[in-house]
Amino acid sequence: MATQDSEKVQKVLLMGRAGSGKTSMRSIIFANYLARDTYRFTFTVDINRSRVRFLGNLVLSLWDCGGQGLFMEQYFQSQKDQIFKNVEVLIYVFEVVSKEPDKDLEYYKNCLAALEDLSQGAKIFCMIHKMDLIADSMRDKVFEQKQQEIIDVSKDFDVTCFRTSIWDETLYKAWSDIVNILLPNVQDLKSSLKDFCDANSADDVVLFEKYTFLVIANHDNIGHKDDHRFEKISNIIKQFKLSCIKTNFQFESMTFKNSYFTAFVEEFTSSTYIMVISSDPDVETEAISFNIKASRDYFENLVTDSLGSS
Amino acid sequence: MDILLVGPSKSGKTSIQRVVFKKLSPHESFFLPPTMSVETLTVENNPNVQFTIKDFPGNKEFDAEADRAILEQTGAIIYVFDAQIGDIEESCGKLKDIIAEASKVNEKIYYEVFVHKVDSDLYQNDDQKMEVYNDFQREIRNELKEADINVNITFYLTSIYDHTIFDALSKIVQKLFPFVEHLIEMLNSLHTSCGVEKAFIFDIISKIFIATDSSPVDITHYEICSELIDVLIDMSCIYGKDNLKFDEESSTTIKLKKGDNADDEAGNTYLYLKEVDEYLVLVCLIGEEEFQKKHLINYNINLLKQSLKEIFAKK
Numbered sequence A: 001m002a003t004q005d006s007e008k009v010q011k012v013l014l015m016g017r018a019g020s021g022k023t024s025m026r027s028i029i030f031a032n033y034l035a036r037d038t039y040r041f042t043f044t045v046d047i048n049r050s051r052v053r054f055l056g057n058l059v060l061s062l063w064d065c066g067g068q069g070l071f072m073e074q075y076f077q078s079q080k081d082q083i084f085k086n087v088e089v090l091i092y093v094f095e096v097v098s099k100e101p102d103k104d105l106e107y108y109k110n111c112l113a114a115l116e117d118l119s120q121g122a123k124i125f126c127m128i129h130k131m132d133l134i135a136d137s138m139r140d141k142v143f144e145q146k147q148q149e150i151i152d153v154s155k156d157f158d159v160t161c162f163r164t165s166i167w168d169e170t171l172y173k174a175w176s177d178i179v180n181i182l183l184p185n186v187q188d189l190k191s192s193l194k195d196f197c198d199a200n201s202a203d204d205v206v207l208f209e210k211y212t213f214l215v216i217a218n219h220d221n222i223g224h225k226d227d228h229r230f231e232k233i234s235n236i237i238k239q240f241k242l243s244c245i246k247t248n249f250q251f252e253s254m255t256f257k258n259s260y261f262t263a264f265v266e267e268f269t270s271s272t273y274i275m276v277i278s279s280d281p282d283v284e285t286e287a288i289s290f291n292i293k294a295s296r297d298y299f300e301n302l303v304t305d306s307l308g309s310s
Numbered sequence B: 001m002d003i004l005l006v007g008p009s010k011s012g013k014t015s016i017q018r019v020v021f022k023k024l025s026p027h028e029s030f031f032l033p034p035t036m037s038v039e040t041l042t043v044e045n046n047p048n049v050q051f052t053i054k055d056f057p058g059n060k061e062f063d064a065e066a067d068r069a070i071l072e073q074t075g076a077i078i079y080v081f082d083a084q085i086g087d088i089e090e091s092c093g094k095l096k097d098i099i100a101e102a103s104k105v106n107e108k109i110y111y112e113v114f115v116h117k118v119d120s121d122l123y124q125n126d127d128q129k130m131e132v133y134n135d136f137q138r139e140i141r142n143e144l145k146e147a148d149i150n151v152n153i154t155f156y157l158t159s160i161y162d163h164t165i166f167d168a169l170s171k172i173v174q175k176l177f178p179f180v181e182h183l184i185e186m187l188n189s190l191h192t193s194c195g196v197e198k199a200f201i202f203d204i205i206s207k208i209f210i211a212t213d214s215s216p217v218d219i220t221h222y223e224i225c226s227e228l229i230d231v232l233i234d235m236s237c238i239y240g241k242d243n244l245k246f247d248e249e250s251s252t253t254i255k256l257k258k259g260d261n262a263d264d265e266a267g268n269t270y271l272y273l274k275e276v277d278e279y280l281v282l283v284c285l286i287g288e289e290e291f292q293k294k295h296l297i298n299y300n301i302n303l304l305k306q307s308l309k310e311i312f313a314k315k
C-alpha cells in the first residue's frame, strides 16, 4: 500500500452555475445517493471542497462551487490562486435548458482564462446536463448546437463535451471516460484482462472501481452490440449496492443466470470489482470462481501500477 | 378482476399506474396530462395472475345503476388522497358517496385508501405522516357511521418516489386471488423446513409480490429483493440471447456480508432467486449456515413449483 507521501493527488474542479446539478452529480457518483433523493438539495453556498479517494490511492479533490453571482465574483478575484492553481481537470456543468445561456458561457470563459494563467495543460470537460428535460427526438440536435457554442469559446483549450442526466446511465459514461483519461497506465491492465478472458473462454470481462462502480478497463471477446452496457450495469449495480447498505449489508459476490449466460460480479482487488460473463456451456461456473480468486494478487499489483504512482 | 383508481384530479392516479405497471420513472410523472377518459390496463404476465387496473379521470362519481356493469367486475377500489393539498373533509365526503353506491351493487369490493405523496416536504418525519393518516381514518369512519354504511377500509401511506406504492399495490392484488392462501402456507413451510428467513413470490415484470410468508414484511427487504430483480432483468437483456430475458433457468445468488453498522448477532446472508412459474420468481433471504444446505433448499423449491402448477391447474 502506498504511503501518504507517494499519493498522487489530482485536483479536479467541478464548476457551473447554481442549480446546474453539480452536487447531485457528485453525490451520485462519489457518495451514496440515489437520483430520486437529490431533489432535496438546496443551493451550495460557497465552495464545498471534498476529497474523494479513488482506486485506493488516487485522490480527486472536488471543488463544488456554488455558482451564485456573488461567489463567482470572489473566485476570480480574492480566491483566484487558491482555486485555479495546480488544476489537473476542470469539469464544467452547463444546464441544457438555461435561463441565461450567455452568462453561462461568460463564467466558463472566465474559468478558462484563470486556468490559462495558473494551470496550463489542464484537461477540460463540459457536461451538458439535465438532457432528460429535452424531448428524445431533439437531443442530438440540441447537444450538437451547445457543443459547438462551447468549442467556439474554448479557443486554445481542447475540450470534450458530454451529454448527461442523473436519470440515466449517461452520467456514468461521462465520468468513466474522464477517469480513464486520468489513469495513465491502463494498457497493461487491459492486456491482462484479455489473457484472463481467454483463459476462461469468457465473453466479456470488466473491472469496476469499488466505490463508484465506474469502469476502469474491460475486454470484450465476442463484440457485443450494446456499447452502453457497462454504464447501465454500473448504474444498476450501484443502486443495488445502496439498497444493501440500507439493510446493513454489503454485497460480496453475485451470480446471474439464465439458460444462455452466467454473469459473475465479485469483489476482486482491494479497490475493484470484477465482472465475468460466460456463455460457454463447457465451462464450469466453479472454475471461473476459482480463477477469479487465483488471479487476485496478480491484479492487485497491476491496478496499483495503472495509476502510474512512481 | 378489476382494480379501480379513483380520487380528485391531480391526486396521482395516473402516475401510480404508470410508475408501477409501465416503468415510468417517478420524476417523469410531472409531465402527465390530465386523464380525459377511463384508461384500462391489464396485467397478464402470468396467465394465472391476471387483473385489470382502471384509471378514472379526476372526481369520477359512481351511480349504482349507471355503473352497475363496472362495479360488478370490481375487486377493489383505490381512493387516492393527495396528502400535499388534500382537503380531508371533502375527500371523505366523496369517498363515502362512492362507497354508498358501490356497496349497493357489489358487497365484495375491498376499499383501499392511499394517503399519497407523503414524500413532500410537508412530511419530514413519520409522526407527521401518521397524523394525516389518522385524521383521514377518523373522518371517514365517522362519515360512514353517520350514513350507516358498514364496510372495511384499509389505509396506506404511499409515494411513487419509493417502494411504498409497490408494497401497497402488492397487498391489494393479494386480496384478489384466493390461491394466495396456499402460497403463504408453502412459503411458511419453506421457513420451517430449510430455515429461509424471508421469502417473496414476485411477478417479475411489475415487481408486485403476490405472496410472502407470514413473518412481518420489512420494507428494506422488499426493496433489496426488488432491486435484485432489476439487476437480473438488465443483465439478462444485455447478455441474454435474442432478448431472451427470463426463462426456466433464470436464477441469482448474491452473497451479502454484514455491514459495518450491523448488530453483532447478524451474520452473512444470501439472497437467492429462482424461477417458479411463467414470470413468477421466488426470492428468499437465507442465513449463511442454512444456505450450505442448498440441495435441500432446491428440493423444497421444486416441491413448491410443483404444487403451484397443481393449484393453477385446478382453477
Ligand SMILES: Nc1nc2c(ncn2[C@@H]2O[C@H](COP(=O)(O)OP(=O)(O)OP(=O)(O)O)[C@@H](O)[C@H]2O)c(=O)[nH]1
Pocket: B007, B008, B009, B010, B011, B012, B013, B014, B015, B016, B028, B029, B030, B031, B032, B033, B034, B035, B036, B056, B057, B058, B059, B116, B117, B118, B119, B120, B158, B159, B160, B161
Ligand atoms: N411528490 C409527489 N408527487 C406525485 C406523486 N404521485 C404523483 N405526483 C404528482 O402529482 C401530479 C398529478 O399526477 P397525475 O397522475 O396526473 O394525477 P391524476 O390523479 O391522474 O389526475 P387526473 O388524471 O386529472 O385525475 C403530477 O405532477 C405528479 O408528478 C407522489 O407520490 N409524490
Ligand SMILES: Nc1nc2c(ncn2[C@@H]2O[C@H](COP(=O)(O)OP(=O)(O)O)[C@@H](O)[C@H]2O)c(=O)[nH]1
Pocket: A016, A017, A018, A019, A020, A021, A022, A023, A024, A025, A038, A039, A040, A041, A042, A043, A044, A066, A067, A129, A130, A131, A132, A133, A164, A165, A166, A167
Ligand atoms: N431534470 C434533471 N434535474 C436535475 C439533474 N441533475 C440535477 N437536477 C436537479 O437540479 C437541482 C439542483 O441540483 P444541485 O445538484 O443542487 O445543483 P448545484 O447547485 O449545481 O450543486 C436539484 O433539484 C436536482 O434534483 C438532471 O440530470 N436532470
Ligand SMILES: [Mg+2]
Pocket: B013, B014, B015, B033, B034, B035, B055, B056, B057, B058
Ligand atoms: Mg390521470
